[in-house]
Amino acid sequence: MKILILYLSFLTSFFGNDNPELTINVQNIKSLKGEIIIGVFNTDKDFLKDGVAIKNYKIAVDKGTETIVIKDLPKGDYAISLYHDENSDNECNRNFLGIPKEGYGFSNNVKPKFSAPSYKDCKFTLVENKVLDIVLLH
Template structure:
């Protein structure tokens, strides 16, 4: 029994070691208050659908640039979206046209012009440790 537990422990450790680290730096934070809400999507089917992110992360804003180290994403293809929830109401506030009133950002630093970017525009492959910068944009 002890051998089985040791083997399972070793297997779990080895699986964790295979997950790469993503160092995500968010820049152009205009206000040092609230949180940055991050959604990580792993398919185009659920991309940008509310409540459908593969993983969610939240960072309390303490500076004009914030970094989060994500260690729990297995190797694969992803797209990231985020917004600065300045008023901490847990939603991306939008105007009557549906345009975000709070700053937002996407992987690959895609800046949308007339509609939200596609999964294809924002996707990236995470196979090894990676650093990524995302600049927040506000309209």
């Protein structure tokens, strides 16, 4: 019996999920409706382009700060973009200049000035459990 338990422990540690947890706290939510839409990127190629994020997540909004714990990302380098889809139309609504009309944010709390931020500016390394506090820009 002891051998079986040791064998199962070995298999669990060898084949178990070794992914660190990424906790994202989204702050400065102005409206208590809609969802926070999160895109995860792992390369600068096509960073921030629609439909190319390696993972997407949604959080229903019901308070001024929302949290998600992501457990399915392997160790590596990533960048996060997110927006508050207040009207639940599954797109980041923009004005005629292309500036988001809904709250938005990026990992490292990058604040774009004249253009979208680069992957390099937003990049972080996930090798152990990590907490990101991202403040929405309006």
